[in-house]
Amino acid sequence: MDATAFSPDYVTARSRFRAAVAGAGGRLETLPLDARGPGGESLGIDVAWLGAASPRRVLLHSSGLHGVEGFAGSAIQLQLLDDAPAIPADAALVLAHVLNPYGMAWLRRVNEENVDLNRNFLAPGTDYAGAPAAYGRFDAYLNPPSPPSRDFFVLRSAWLIARYGLPVLKQTFAGGQYEYPKGLFFGGRRLQQGPERLQAWVAERLGGAGSVVAIDVHTGLGPFGEDTLLVPEEPGSPLFERLRGVFGERVAGHDPARSVSYVLSGGYPTMLARVLPKATLYFLNQEFGTHKPIRVLHALRQENRWHHHGGGGLDHPTKRALKAAFCPDDAAWRDAVLARGRALLAQAAGLAFSASP
Secondary structure, rough: OOOHOOOOOOOHHHHHHHHHHHHHOOEEEEEEEEEEEOOOOOOEEEEEEEEEOOOEEEEEEEOOOOOOHHHHHHOOOOOHOOOOOOOOOEEEEEEOOOOOOOHHOOOOOOOOOOOHHHHOOOOOOOOOOOOOOOHHHHHHEEEEEEEEEEEEOOHHHHHHHHHHHHHHHHHHHHEEEEEOOOOEEOOOOOOOOOHHHHHHHHHHOOOOOOOEEEEEEEEEEEOOOEEEEOOOOOOOOOHHHHHHHHHHHOOEEEOOOOOOOOOOHHHHHHHHHHHOOOEEEEEEEEEEEEOOOOHHHHHHHHHHHHHHHOOOOOOOHHHHHHHHHEEEEEEOHHHHHHHHHHHHHHHHHHHHOOOOO
């Protein structure tokens, strides 16, 4: 695999993606956003479209919903554009590049309002309010109101895991909360601009499809360099078992006791299912493992402290640590991401372009 597909920063990744779309003969659409990058540059969600203008079958691949996690997904997309699969006359390949460009540009997991966008897609009429009952108890541990410092985080974390168990803590911390706007895993107080524009675009452009196979790339959970395919369906359900039959044993649900993940509120796949009611939706969150959970959480916590209670600039150790937590500068890890990304897309293309709407 050619690990040069990994870009050093968002501006480079965006420029390379747009050039690759043109080189592949695709059409480029951009959903502009008001937020700005560190150099004052404009930001937007770039979407590559290859194939039929009004497709019956769609393979949708997205990256960067969690900002700094976007380096892996962007690299997979560049690799794909260099060698796109054959697309039937009634089908389309759609690549949504970096759904949270602010987060990738500023090396944050969240957007300009500190919102975790994978907790922001609540159904219309749902209040953006509430938090897990125990989240407030751990607020001072997760979100200290002070600049980054050494405060025995690893020892405190080990004690908490021993007392409560990792599954309970994962669900409490990361499932989504709407009460602590400077805290980790904050889902917002309203639908954010990026998710709002993306949701409208998906409904308009993909609403006529009979089947959609969607892959959303993330990093940070699971064994180093391995991918878990997280799906919203319950294990044992017909759709879960079909996905297992196609993609193998790495298909998993979100039960925190049996999976690397946890149950989410306001997640991206629930939005896709809601705005594509005519389509059979096969959704896969391709989650690439990086480092141990305590290291990843520590990196998130320190960068969040720097953003809210320090200078917030890019030239700081917390920014470099956060990028390393979600995109290790490790050749073997990057080769594995590209190899597994390519393999999954080949399998997904087989499902998407042979499926009967």
